[in-house]
Amino acid sequence: xxxxxxxxxxxxxxxxxxxxxxxxxxxxxxxxxxxxxxxxxxxxxxxxxxxxxxxxxxxxxxxxxxxxxxxxxxxxxxxxxxxxxxxxxxxxxxxxxxxxxxxxxxxxxxxxxxxxxxxxxxxxxxxxxxxxxxxxxxxxxxxxxxxxxxxxxxxxxxxxxxxxxxxxxxxxxxxxxxxxxxxxxxxxxxxxxxxxxxxxxxxxxxxxxxxxxxxxxxxxxxxxxxxxxxxxxxxxxxxxxxxxxxxxxxxxxxxxxxxxxxxxxxxxxxxxxxxxxxxxxxxxxxxxxxxxxxxxxxxxxxxxxxxxxxxxxxxxxxxxxxxxxxxxxxxxxxxxxxxxxxxxxxxxxxxxxxxxxxxxxxxxxxxxxxxxxxxxxxxxxxxxxxxxxxxxxxxxxxxxxx
Amino acid sequence: xxxxxxxxxxxxxxxxxxxxxxxxxxxxxxxxxxxxxxxxxxxxxxxxxxxxxxxxxxxxxxxxxxxxxxxxxxxxxxxxxxxxxxxxxxxxxxxxxxxxxxxxxxxxxxxxxxxxxxxxxxxxxxxxxxxxxxxxxxxxxxxxxxxxxxxxxxxxxxxxxxxxxxxxxxxxxxxxxxxxxxxxxxxxxxxxxxxxxxxxxxxxxxxxxxxxxxxxxxxxxxxxxxxxxxx
Ligand SMILES: Nc1ncnc2c1ncn2[C@@H]1O[C@H](COP(=O)(O)OP(=O)(O)O)[C@@H](O)[C@H]1O
Ligand SMILES: [Mg+2]
Numbered sequence: 312x313x314x315x316x317x318x319x320x321x322x323x324x325x326x327x328x329x330x331x332x333x334x335x336x337x338x339x340x341x342x343x344x345x346x347x348x349x350x351x352x353x354x355x356x357x358x359x360x361x362x363x364x365x366x367x368x369x370x371x372x373x374x375x376x377x378x379x380x381x382x383x384x385x386x387x388x389x390x391x392x393x394x395x396x397x398x399x400x401x402x403x404x405x406x407x408x409x410x411x412x413x414x415x416x417x418x419x420x421x422x423x424x425x426x427x428x429x430x431x432x433x434x435x436x437x438x439x440x441x442x443x444x445x446x447x448x449x450x451x452x453x454x455x456x457x458x459x460x461x462x463x464x465x466x467x468x469x470x471x472x473x474x475x476x477x478x479x480x481x482x483x484x485x486x487x488x489x490x491x492x493x494x495x496x497x498x499x500x501x502x503x504x505x506x507x508x509x510x511x512x513x514x515x516x517x518x519x520x521x522x523x524x525x526x527x528x529x530x531x532x533x534x535x536x537x538x539x540x541x542x543x544x545x546x547x548x549x550x551x552x553x554x555x556x557x558x559x560x561x562x563x564x565x566x567x568x569x570x571x572x573x574x575x576x577x578x579x580x581x582x583x584x585x586x587x588x589x590x591x592x593x594x595x596x597x598x599x600x601x602x603x604x605x606x607x608x609x610x611x612x613x614x615x616x617x618x619x620x621x622x623x624x625x626x627x628x629x630x631x632x633x634x635x636x637x638x639x640x641x642x643x644x645x646x647x648x649x650x651x652x653x654x655x656x657x658x659x660x661x662x663x664x665x666x667x668x669x670x671x672x673x674x675x676x677x678x679x680x681x682x683x684x685x686x687x688x689x690x691x692x693x694x695x696x697x698x699x700x701x702x703x704x705x706x707x708x709x710x711x712x713x
Numbered sequence: 714x715x716x717x718x719x720x721x722x723x724x725x726x727x728x729x730x731x732x733x734x735x736x737x738x739x740x741x742x743x744x745x746x747x748x749x750x751x752x753x754x755x756x757x758x759x760x761x762x763x764x765x766x767x768x769x770x771x772x773x774x775x776x777x778x779x780x781x782x783x784x785x786x787x788x789x790x791x792x793x794x795x796x797x798x799x800x801x802x803x804x805x806x807x808x809x810x811x812x813x814x815x816x817x818x819x820x821x822x823x824x825x826x827x828x829x830x831x832x833x834x835x836x837x838x839x840x841x842x843x844x845x846x847x848x849x850x851x852x853x854x855x856x857x858x859x860x861x862x863x864x865x866x867x868x869x870x871x872x873x874x875x876x877x878x879x880x881x882x883x884x885x886x887x888x889x890x891x892x893x894x895x896x897x898x899x900x901x902x903x904x905x906x907x908x909x910x911x912x913x914x915x916x917x918x919x920x921x922x923x924x925x926x927x928x929x930x931x932x933x934x935x936x937x938x939x940x941x942x943x944x
Contacts, residue, residue, distance in 0.1 A: 319832045333817055623813045626774055627875070628802020629830045630795035706774045710813060 323633060327640035334613065338645060341609045345649020345689070346656060348599035349682045353657025355595045356678035359588030361661070364673055366580040370573045376408075376544045377441070378551055380558065381536040383567040392534050392568055394526070396561060400539065404553030406546035407539055411438040414525045415512060415535035418487060422473050429470060430517040431487055432535075433525025441538045442500070442513070447471075448478070449496025457521035464492040467517040468499040485518060488528040492520060512536065547574045596685075602649065603689035610642050610697035621701050622709025635702035642694020643687055650686025654679050719786070721883055721914050722748040722771055727780035729766050729937075740766040741778070742937040748930075750882065753906075753915045755925040758934035764918045765887055767934065771916065772805055772885045773797045802831050806876030808886040808905075812868045814860040814875075820847060821856040824875040831879055839878075846874035850904070866897035873904060884908060886917040 331338045382392050397412045414433035419426040438444070439451045452463045464485055471479055484491045498519070500511060512535060513519070525531075541550040555570050562568075614621070621634060658679065665672030729741040740763045748754055756764050769775040770782065773789065776797065782789040784800065792800070807813075814823045821840060824847055828839035847856060850870035860868050869889060876884060886905060890898035902924060909915040917924065925931045933940045 315832055318835070322829055322832070322836070329817070619813075620815060623815055624826070624830070625798065626772075626801065626807060626813070627827045627830060628798050628800075628879075630798040632795055633798075633830060707769050710774075710809070 319633070320636070323637045324640055326637050327644060330613070330617075330637075330641055331644060337609060337613075341606055341645045342649040342652065344605035345599075345602040345646045345686055346652040348595070348602035348689075349650045349653025349686050350657035350660075351595035351598050351653075352592060352685070353654050353675075353678050353682050354660060355591040356588060356675050357658065357661040357672060359584060359591055360673040360675055361670075362587070363581060363584035366584060367577060370577045370580060376541045376547055376572075376574070378539040378541060378547060378554065378570065378572045379536055380539065380554055380568060380570045382533060383569055392537060392558060393532055394534065396558060397534070397537060399557050399561065400537070400554055403557055404550055406541050406543070406550050406553075408542040409437045409441050409540040411435055411441040411538040411540075412522065412534045413438065413512060413536045413538070414522065414529070414531055416529060416531060420485070420487075420516075427473070427516060430512065430515070431525070432512060432517060432519050433522045433529075434519050435522045438519070438538070439498070441540050444498045444513070445501045447497045447499055449494070451496055451498070452519075452521050457523050460523045460527045461521060462490055462492045462524060463495045463521065465496045465498050465519040466494060467513060467515065467519075468497055469514075470516040470518060471497040473516060487518060487520065490528070492518070544574060547572045599685060599689060602686075603646070603693040606642050606646055606690055607693035607697060609645075610638065610694055611700070613641070614638065614697045614701045617701075618704065618709045621704055622706055622711075625704065625706045626710060631702040635698045638698035638701045639691060639694050642698065643690040646686045646690025646694075647683070650683050653686065654682050657682070718750040718752075720747050720783075721750050721785060722746065722916075723783040723786075724771070725781050727767075727770060727778055727782065729763070729770065729775075729778045740937055741770075743780070744937075744939055746932065746939065748914065748916065750914050751912055752930060753909045753928045754917070755928035755931040756916065756918045756934060757920065757925055757931055762934045763937040764934050766937075768885055768887050768916065768918055772807060773801050802827055803879050804881050804883055806873075806879070806881040806884045808869070808873055808876050808884070808889045810888040810891040812860070812865075812872045812892075814868060814872060816860055819857050819859055820852060820863070820871045820874075823860070823871060824878055826878075827875060828878045843874065843878050846877050847871065850874045864897075865893050866900060869893060869897075869901050870904070873901070873908075877908070881913075883914045884916070886915070888918050888920070890919075890921070 380392055394412070397410060401407055401410055411434060415430065417428050417430050420429045436451060436454050436457055439446070444451070446465070447468055449465070451465055452461065455461075456463050464487065466474070466479075466485070474485070475483065479494060479497065483494045485494055486492070498513075500513060539550060539554060541547045551570050551572055558568055558570075624634060625631075661672040664670075724744050724746040727741055727744040727746075728739070731738040731740055744767060756767065758764050766775070770778050773784065776789070776794070785804065789797070801807075814820075815826070818826070821843055824843035825836075825839045828834055828842055829836060834842070844853075844856065847853060850873060852867060852870055852874065855863060855867060855871075860871065863871065869892075873889075884905070889905065890901050893901060898921075902921075905915060905917065906927060917928070919925065
């Protein structure tokens with residue numbers, strides 16, 4: 312029984328394919344319409360995913376489990392985050408993996424005959440890892456140098472280029488706080504996108520010196536910002552709460568500070584990009600719909616043209632069901648082939664562009680599956696009416712049709 | 714099959730009305746007709762008298778009529794379109810005046826079509842049977858030709874092969890020689906008569922008195938009614 316049904320189906324499939332091949336020009340145009348519809352759906356989803364990946368990548372590059380606390384009342388309100396808050400965070404808040412307080416000032420430094428403002432940041436060695444810094448040449452300063460208050464510094468790439476061009480000479484030094492600081496390395500920010508998400512204190516002309524050295528040489532009491540890396544992204548909200556509680560407890564209520572994490576931006580970015588992608592899918596689905604209407608149109612013309620063919624088949628004892636299935640298969644094949652071409656096109660173009668620009672382009676497996684399913688469904692849906700028209704023809708009239 | 718043969722076709726009070734642009738044509742006005750297995754019945758009558766209409770109803774091609782029709786003892790009116798299609802496919806072979814071959818298929822594919830739609834033999838077996846029928850019709854050298862490439866006589870023989878491929882008990886022919894020259898017409902008629910001699914129930918619409926002479930029964934149709942008298 313099953314074998315018989317299979318043979319029956321294969322017979323109708325053959326008739327359907329024969330008819331498509333016999334009208335190849337028209338079939339190709341119909342397929343093209345479907346292909347464009349499917350390609351736009353797949354392409355749009357790829358673009359949406361790419362946008363999402365870009366934004367998420369920016370945020371994750373900076374660190375999605377990074378929490379930062381900073382004062383907002385510098386110079387006006389003395390009640391800011393101070394040195395002693397930092398050990399308190401580590402002691403009282405669970406889930407903190409690393410912490411990097413930053414002291415900050417600036418100095419005018421003579422560069423190529425003119426003076427320029429250079430940011431001086433006092434940081435602990437943990438800063439390198441927490442802030443995702445890449446040491447371009449030389450090295451970062453060590454825990455020991457920090458503990459000893461050593462007069463060493465690491466320059467931002469911009470500053471190094473301003474001072475020395477491409478490479479800096481060995482044993483070069485820089486005058487800061489009226490003292491000679493030995494230059495031990497050059498850094499750049501590991502993720503260039505950091506500045507896009509949040510203004511970086513280490514951007515532009517900057518020199519990093521050990522935290523302890525900074526404390527010894529400056530009477531600055533308040534930290535500019537404290538970077539806190541939570542152990543896991545899940546721990547971020549707990550860390551934010553804990554740090555907030557401690558600052559509130561240790562300072563007067565008028566204290567001005569802000570605690571932020573990139574976590575919240577991540578969720579927001581994902582939500583926005585999902586909404587945008589869905590919107591784009593809805594728009595491109597219209598072209599899929601147009602493709603489907605194209606199929607219905609062609610199938611209606613085909614049914615009319617093949618009236619006598621249908622009449623003969625019915626007269627010879629092809630059931631209405633056989634005629635119906637044959638025409639549904641024709642519509643489904645046209646839209647499936649269109650769907651396959653569309654997926655190749657819709658996925659291939661982003662892949663090619665990605666390959667050209669060296670970007671990994673995401674092609675959603677889901678969107679490919681959905682595009683296939685939807686294109687076949689479109690074919691069946693829009694093929695139904697013409698197929699039923701073919702199957703329910705009056706046989707005698709169809710035979711007499713010239 | 715001893716004793717009286719079974720009635721294959723039992724028509725009673727069959728009426729058929731066409732409505733075309735508010736004009737009503739009474740194509741059949743109450744036909745009563747019983748045809749037994751193995752009979753050769755000729756249907757004669759002027760053009761427009763309703764012969765084709767009657768044959769279409771007998772052949773289960775037209776289910777829109779009034780009256781009652783029992784085919785092989787079963788009322789036709791109760792059957793679904795697909796059930797009627799199956800009876801057309803297995804029990805009835807049609808031969809039309811204008812052949813009605815599918816132009817895009819070869820003669821072999823055309824002849825195999827009813828067997829393929831029947832679905833109880835493999836495609837190879839269907840083609841084998843079709844080949845055999847075409848061989849009997851003298852078309853063995855033409856199997857892979859399209860109908861366009863054949864003469865009218867060859868086309869009609871291919872159509873007969875197709876009608877026979879499922880070995881139906883009933884053969885219906887609507888002016889099968891209408892489009893043929895007289896020599897070819899005689900060949901086709903001889904084939905039809907040979908089939909009848911082989912045991913087939915045959916109903917043929919014809920204008921040829923000589924054919925009617927050969928037939929066991931001749932039914933005259935006049936304005937949609939049977940007239941049992943002469944002429
Ligand atoms: N599809 C149709 N629509 C309207 N009238 C029709 C149709 N088919 C046949 N007729 C009319 O029915 C009558 C019988 O036709 P038909 O059975 O073809 O006659 P015959 O085969 O004896 O020449 C004729 O008057 C014809 O004009
Ligand atoms: Mg006629």
